[in-house]
Amino acid sequence: MIFTTAGEKGGSGRSTIAEHFxxxxxxxxxxxxxxxADEQGTASDFTAWREQTLDGNVGYTLVQLVGAxxxxxVETMKSKYDHIVIDTGGRDTTSQRAALFVADVAIVPVQPRSHDIWTLAKFTEILDEIQSGRATPLTAYTFLNRADITSLDNRESAEALAGLEQMTFVDCAIKNRKAYPNAGASGLTVFEMGEKSDAKAINEITxxxxxxxHVNIPITA
Structure with missing residues (x-):
């Protein structure tokens, strides 16, 4: 399957989600x-650090592609891989629209802040445009990312996301934990920190x- 991380707001943590996924x-x-597919190249930087940390064995293939x-x-490459994950930038670009058009699933992380919620109005319009040009519907998921450990903003933002028709809200917030930047600084994920692992971070993102x-892995209670 082809998964695209997307959205209209910078700083929502798309690249971290794409890398971990x-x-x-x-x-x-x-x-x-x-x-x-982000001109800032965050996923490429992450992979470069990962190559150094893991002596080149990053566990996946990386390519940089931007533009229409x-x-x-992607259409020519998709038969060569079990899954493709596309990381796009935080704005309406030709690259993001192309990535959404070719994807099976859109992954839209949102910070629980009022400005981030407001930007979804424009993004849902983009999704509507993409859907109208597709032969099959694009499945879109949204969830809270970089959420405060305990905050009223989380609940209010979750209610706003749950009310969107264009996306399915996943009530599984990814909290704003130090484990993510600590791991990312070495090109690693929270799954790979050994004795320094944060069990809460691992459980919530898993x-x-x-x-x-949509892979055949059962959800545990």
Missing amino acids: TVWLSKQDFDVLLID NLRKQ ELFKRIS
């Missing part, structure tokens, strides 16, 4: 391609991925 899929023995041609190139991945 790619590694999580690879750990299920899938052959995964990570496409960096992304759609055609549960999210089980819900949105």
Whole structure:
């Protein structure tokens, strides 16, 4: 399947989600391609650090693709991999639209802040445009990312997301934990920190991925 992280607001943590999702899929023995479609190249930087930390064995393939041609190139590559994860930038670009058009699943992380919620109005319009040009519907999931450990904003934002018709709200918030940047600084994920692992971070992001991945892994109670 093809998964695209997308959205209209910078700083929502799309790249962190894309990187963790790619590694999580690879750990299920899938052959995964990570496409960096963000001109800032965050996923590429992460992979470069990962190569140094893991002596080149990153566990997946990375390519950089931007622009309208992304759609055609992904179509030619999709038969070579079990799954493709596309990381896009936080704005309406040709690359993001091409990635959404070719995807099976859109993954839309949102911070529980009023400005981030407001930007979804424009993004839902983009989704409507994408859906109108597709032969099959695009499945879109949204969830709270970088959420405060305990905050009224979380509940209010969750209610707003749950009311959107264009996306399915996944009630599995990813909290704003130090485990994510600590792991990312070495090109690693929270799954790979050994004795420094944060069990809460691992459990919450694993549960999210089980819900949105559509792969044959049962959701545990």
